[in-house]
Amino acid sequence: MATQTESRPISTRSRATSEFVAASPRNLTPYYFLAPALIWYLLFLVYPMLSSLYISFFKWDGLSPSKTFVGLANYYRIFFEDDVARLALVNNIIWTVASLVIPTAFGLALALALNRQLRGITIFRTIFYMPGVLPLVAVGLIWSWMYNPHFGAINTVLDAVGLDFLSRGWLSDYQTAFGATFLTNVWAHVGFPMILYLAGLQGIPSDYYEAAALDGANAWQRFWYVTLPGLAETHVIVLSLAVINAFKVFDIIYTMTYGGPGRATQVLGTWMYFQSFQYYNAGYGSAIAWVMAIIVLVMAVPYIRRMSRD
């Protein structure tokens, strides 16, 4: 984290060289370097994407050689005929809004708490970040065990402290299943905004705080007028990534509830999987995937603008 203080002067220098190379405009060297990655990317990411756009205009079982052209019918079905798809979309939106608020605010709070030179801080950082490196399948299985109605830690603890009226089948209850999977998501992903905010906090010059203190600002005012504005850049990144990842959610739902109870925890990612790979509706599944892709791409615009800025 210490390595990122000095990029500005260097990038000015690099602009100077740019002019040097620009002197030979028909130089193909850049493209030789780009070709392998670009071809790979076009072949295995862009082409399949476009191909699935094409598929989404057809009714196709994903296997047989013949497809039936249906125009926009698959898209119409998502929004006007398939109430499960609409539920999935609503779930995605709830998941996204919750992801914007809960793990990010939590991560910021942790970052503020950990942003000081004290013994043992690294251990806390390690602990809070650790769940984020686990395979999400393992995360899902671990928390299914936590939520197990008969032997799980959560009901055991509730029963032990006399709150046994609260214990329930967390993942089988319509009221709690979605929230329970989301809580798992918070456990797994709070570390990422935390370390991003930690880095952001270290980028705020300490003399700002000193100046504010001299002006008699209290802790809350320092947070509100120095820290938060100082993190503006970080907010864009943290919130954008939260949205992008929230819309892609799949592994945790698939492992923990399989979309149930009933279809209460279906999200677009899982519903697309069910349609394409279980119900033989490859065309419809591709349409759902494209709806996901468009939403995510639109929401990623601020992030990508920020990332591509020099």
Added chain:
Amino acid sequence: MTKVSGNERAEQALLYLSLSILAVIWLLPFVTVVLSALRSQADLLSGGIFTMPKEIMWSNFEKAWNTGDFSIYFKNSLLLIFMKVPLGILLASLAAYPLAKLHFSLSMPIFIFFLLGLAVPVQVTLQPLLVMMQQLGIANSIFALIPPYVAFGLPFQIFVMRGFFRLIPTELIEAARIDGASELTIFFRIMLPLSVPALATLFIIDTLATWNEFLIALVLISAKESRTVPVGLLQFQGEYSSQYTLLMAGILISITPVVAIFVFLQRYFVAGLTRGALKG
């Protein structure tokens, strides 16, 4: 003065206390898994998870490893990492070099074109990928995972490498050019050696990501011989879901490598993630 420092000390104590409570909560899931994995099924059913195991059953791990065929899944995941990670990072570095250091008119559009990949959900490529892998004749083997894994890894890796390359002083490159070095020589002799920290970080991040990936592997692979660790773990859960102690041992087996990598190499890991997300 003394009053202030007393206040500070109280504040610090409170901070440590609340962080510790939170840390215990954060560790609780790991603790329950470990406590469950170390006892016999009978012990678990009678004692619950929060008692000390009557007898430590190390044999659970051996049994889970053998009956769950984890050796196959570990072998596949490791083989995949050995092939995919270097290949992906090489391609990304090659592409990042001109994007960082050579000026050409399409530089920014191409960079943005790659960055858009960060937002593409895997789902939107799955069905065609399945068909493509079949045509390439590598469907249902771990080789089928390399093309999409590399492709989906490129955007982030190009971004990080481009950012790092930009920090390398241009004078070095110019000096080499004057000495008559080709761009390829400059790339391999100057850029890559100077980028070891970034490369190391990407290797770690990508190793974890490859180990953890689930959805593509779930769709493209069905044969047991080709399953990766997450798919294999889920399969193991299906087969042994009521043998809780064995299942928990299996979970621990499958997460140990990533936890170890993270704990021992987190310095690089965290630095890389931060730079990757925040810095251009």
Added chain:
Amino acid sequence: MRSVTGFTAMAAIALLGHGAQAQDIRFFTNFDANAVSNWEPVLEAYQEQNPDSNVELETVAGSGAAIYPDVLRTSMAAGDPPDVFFMWGGEIAGPFIDAGQVMDLAPYYEQYGWEETLTPWTVEAITRNGKVYGVPFNARGMGFFYRTDIFEEHGIEVPTTYEEVENVCRTLKEAGVHCATFGGKFGWHPMRLLDYFLETRCGPELHDELNRLEASWDQPCVVESYTMLKTWVDEDWLMPDFLNISPVDARMPLYLGEAAMIIEGDWFESVARGDGMTTENLDFFVPPTGHEPVRYSAFPQQWMIPAGAENPDASAEFIDFIISPEVQNEFPEPFVASATVGVTPDCEEWPLTCKWREVITSQRAIYPPTDQAFTKELMDSFFEVQAGVISGQTPPKDAAVLMQERAEEWKASKT
């Protein structure tokens, strides 16, 4: 120039992936751990007889018909099907047959004389569109397994009407024991109970029409069936919070004596022993429906050969080996429900399995479990409605309406 790297890598990948294994027989099943250990000696025997071939057993277990068919379908879509695979009957097998993914096995039936080897009705049960695409190897039936010790302790007799079944549950509830245990995770386990209610309330004829979508689901007997399901939940006759419990885990309360019954099939004696439980305290009864004939839920299981199999002759030879009476009598464990003529389990060793054998071979009328009558897509709607009723989310009346809506949507999307 650099782009060559990409293509070379692709070519290398393609070459590596093609490691041909012509002599291998990939034998794809849903066997759980117990079944695998039962099958090992059979496969070893085959290998001994055919030293140049290598049988690779692959399994996807634990979720019943929820995940196994997807994995199979993936392997077929990927152009890398197994050589022999396990399949249920009816609508689970249907899509594979209709998509032309499995071989018509008529020539092999002739070559090996399988018509004589197999019980006739099982062959009939797996026939689709007048053709045999599979080789039946099991005929399975389901009913209420119960703990005889618990029944005895509370003076309970085996019920002979549905009302008596309810009385059993009342008695058990007073004694603090749950009547039955189910695992709702994939839907098909509690489905067995709902199927029983539908059979009881709607009667054989209407039940069949419902399964063929020829009758509307929005009708009184369906509402009554959902109401019965709700009653069983509300009265606490079923183990609570079972919607996310896997069917395998649902056996635990039975083993521990917290619940007295479970709907399972003829395989359950072997399963319970595999789970380390004594089966002396177990018995079963065919659920009383109050209709004539008293039908019970049953289905065949079959071996199939994919249309793209590399060496179908070897696959057929392997099937011939594992269905032959000689082999099955030598290794009885995996074949307790065999469709092969002249194979019976050891009744001393496997009394319940043997008793099931009598039921299954008695030519009693059967009905298929709904998941073999509906396609996966429609089935998941069925499970959705069922879960809504179990959770109290959907009142029985709305459930019947919703199920009919789902059926119509599905019909509309298929035309």
